Amino acid sequence: MKWRGYLTPVTENYLHAYGVGYISYVLARKFHVDSVKAFVTGTLHDLGGAVPADERVTVAESIGISLNDEEREVPLLVHAKLGKYFAQILFDITDEDMLNAILFHTTCIDRASDLVKIVFLADKIRWDRNGTPPYLNGLLAALEISLDDGCSYFLKWLWNSDLYIVHPYLSRSYGAYVRQQQYNPISLQDFSVLQGNLNENLVEKYYLHDIYQEFHRTFYHAHLASVLASKHSVNTEEAYVTSALVNMTNTIKDDELETIASVLNLNVQVPIRPQLTSILARDEYGITSLEMLKTLKSFPQIPSNHNSLLWVVAMSWICQKSIKCEVEDE
Numbered sequence: 363m364k365w366r367g368y369l370t371p372v373t374e375n376y377l378h379a380y381g382v383g384y385i386s387y388v389l390a391r392k393f394h395v396d397s398v399k400a401f402v403t404g405t406l407h408d409l410g411g412a413v414p415a416d417e418r419v420t421v422a423e424s425i426g427i428s429l430n431d432e433e434r435e436v437p438l439l440v441h442a443k444l445g446k447y448f449a450q451i452l453f454d455i456t457d458e459d460m461l462n463a464i465l466f467h468t469t470c471i472d473r474a475s476d477l478v479k480i481v482f483l484a485d486k487i488r489w490d491r492n493g494t495p496p497y498l499n500g501l502l503a504a505l506e507i508s509l510d511d512g513c514s515y516f517l518k519w520l521w522n523s524d525l526y527i528v529h530p531y532l533s534r535s536y537g538a539y540v541r542q543q544q545y546n547p548i549s550l551q552d553f554s555v556l557q558g559n560l561n562e563n564l565v566e567k568y569y570l571h572d573i574y575q576e577f578h579r580t581f582y583h584a585h586l587a588s589v590l591a592s593k594h595s596v597n598t599e600e601a602y603v604t605s606a607l608v609n610m611t612n613t614i615k616d617d618e619l620e621t622i623a624s625v626l627n628l629n630v631q632v633p634i635r636p637q638l639t640s641i642l643a644r645d646e647y648g649i650t651s652l653e654m655l656k657t658l659k660s661f662p663q664i665p666s667n668h669n670s671l672l673w674v675v676a677m678s679w680i681c682q683k684s685i686k687c688e689v690e691d692e
């Protein structure tokens with residue numbers, strides 16, 4: 363991540379979320395894992411971050427999430443368990459693999475599925491701190507060999523850094539991927555799915571409904587775009603990712619755009635938001651497809667060519683806003 367004083371922390375969080383979703387998608391394609399599932403899981407991995415660190419222990423315990431000593435001492439670690447809970451309760455996700463990928467995104471775990479490893483590593487590739495991660499080149503080289511090599515490389519780096527505390531899951535991961543140690547399967551209790559409705563006070567206090575709306579709209583838009591793309595001979599993968607990413611700057615308010623335009627020297631004669639989205643996709647996420655970048659920059663224009671990526675992305679956007687969508691009924 364580069365330093366950007368012109369974006370709010372909320373927008374930075376969304377950029378991190380979509381960035382991890384995008385890298386998870388890319389890694390999933392590389393390692394033959396369901397890429398849409400990877401995008402959704404990667405995007406939702408930090409849902410627990412909606413609760414500020416100093417309130418996480420109280421909130422987690424109030425909804426029946428069991429914590430260990432390490433999590434009580436370093437509340438930052440609690441966001442993984444809270445995130446899994448929010449994914450279940452807010453997004454109705456029941457897929458254990460997706461829930462585990464959120465639960466283990468900070469530490470990984472021995473015997474992890476490919477999806478768990480992918481979201482774990484995507485979060486490290488698209489870290490949420492300033493500058494380039496010092497391990498990035500080594501991690502990317504290790505990923506050219508395998509996901510396990512990627513896990514091993516990063517875990518070695520992490521183990522040799524200044525770890526304040528070692529979470530039990532991290533200890534098992536290091537043992538498994540670096541030292542090839544065997545462990546008995548982790549207690550099933552750790553994987554249990556909590557039931558029940560989310561307390562309305564929590565929903566309101568932590569803007570969980572807004573977060574749900576934002577991500578749900580993005581996933582639906584991307585889904586519709588890939589359906590539409592398949593009917594109009596447009597690359598479905600580019601349609602899915604591009605449609606998701608046009609939403610990455612949604613949290614920027616209109617009155618913030620002028621300041622951003624002056625900082626980045628953008629052309630104020632044409633819409634600022636699409637220019638910014640395209641620049642962030644290129645510089646932040648490393649997207650090189652000219653068609654995708656051009657589409658992000660031109661959205662939401664509707665071109666006459668129905669077989670273009672821009673037409674698919676723009677039409678699916680209009681469609682996701684209507685209650686009865688005809689794309690899926692065609």
Ligand SMILES: [Fe+2]
Pocket residue numbers: 407408441467468
């Ligand atoms: Fe996280």
Ligand SMILES: [Fe+2]
Pocket residue numbers: 378382407408485490
């Ligand atoms: Fe993260």
